[in-house]
Amino acid sequence: MTDEPTPVPFTLAAAGMTDVGLKRTENQDRILMHDIVYAVADGMGGHEAGEVASQLAVETMQEICTFANKTSVRKLPTAAEVQRQVQLADDRIREALEARGGTTLCALLQIKAPDQGRDNVTAPITAVPPWTSSFAVKVNTDVISKVTPEMLAEHRESTTPSTAPLPVLNEEIPNLLLVNVGDSRGYRLRDGALQQLTRDHSAVQEMVDAGQITEAEARNHPHRNLITRALGAGAASHPDLTVLQPRVGDRYLLCSDGLSGELTEDILQTILVNFKDRTEAVRVLTGAALEAGGRDNIAVIVIDVLAAESPLPEAAEN
Template structure:
């Protein structure tokens, strides 16, 4: 067995001697031999492929704990883990990219650009409808919906007190529907604070336990923009110019497996863990919600819904029904026609010029 000094091995593997000493202490990359008198480390030439893999993974930014997992796998398994890690990085980067775009946009407006300021102060209104239905299977309805002049919300409760949990979450946000409209620059902070209050309300209801909880997806109107807050697997969609866009990302086990390339969307439909959530308002620490700001256009139609709809009605059918009249009722009827296995709730809001009085349908 050919041995290399730590200096020669560091140069060949592109890892520093300091890093090699650390990885030895962490039992990630142990030397082949340590001199009993001097403590000097020697490495086998056969260890170079693993050392180079560690170096590459560190350049990717992978945490050492995950590198340890990758190094313990065969080549195929290691490739799957690296693919899954990078999918998570890209998802997190997308969230930061959206925040950066929002900050650039907001600072551009605040810089005094007259045309930008005029564009951002174009006032529109919402015309909305909301309804919730028990479905054909569940003994009770644990969903809560709300639609008002400024606030739209859907919450899907779970556990013995699921109905109370969803109701408490929405109730904690209802104050946002009152008072003056918020400036776009502050609305996300206000929403985040409101969700923290909702989390505390659900936590108090659950008495610290995790068996009760709720999803929460809400839109807050600023007069020209819609601020989105999202936790769980309820969803928000935008229908614009005949195209349907999902503007939320499910915080669920199956969605994470899809993101990581371990599961196809078709396989997810029958996966035994398809109802398990990675994020929800409940008995534990308040999760960080997804927060985004959407530029609204006249003619946009937004849909907020619980998974009682999306679990049985495909997106193409949602697009077709959402474009029609009385969309809330027809979407819920479609879910019930597909068996109605879950509570189903929908809020639909149209962005319109300020000529139509808002109408709420409960």
């Protein structure tokens, strides 16, 4: 019989900020920080459209906090309920903007705990998408609009690995759920080592997975801003969901590509390891992205998993 690790009560503490960057005139990135939901949304589109899309995304996710706190005993969402809320955000953005804008979303949430979380990252797609060979040298849109739902369905049916069923729920101690649509990213620093937990839904990521280009080439590829999945735009918007095992001492980073596109994973790891104070880590990360070029809006949230404070013992009756 294998001994399962005992779940330990935890609490989350976070710091975050956004910055317009050095090349853009508008900041279309939005962040959400709550003890139940932390989220980064990177808007895209024409005049005000990206800003509206990212704002709608975080406002819709914030409703989870409202629902959870309606009763005296906090009611955390399930993974299925979170997925439905992401779909609601997609519907609201499409209705409001009529495909004129969209947004990425990367969020970390406390949910009703499965008996066992998954710490593995989704397996990459290995087949070459049929539409990548037809990309123009210059692309003026952030979302691949010419990829139809039928094209996506046919390609992903033959390449996407099956998803394991979610474990049985345990009501006692919450777990963490990582949600991703687009190319905003989620990382985890554990025991001093940084791991990217999300997989970009982007043209260059599919090229990397297919062996067409290297990770280094992807950083400056002309299609680096072209994403294949977004809320409110394009043919696909369903999120990747990963249930994670929280461990006291872990540090999570949620960010838009304005950060991850400027800084290598080694630099991200060095900053997250050396700057223990969350607020200082966020400031240094943002400053480093600006020094590296600041080509896009920057959104950063750093989340620490801390031990929950033990309740004070009740006074003994005389």
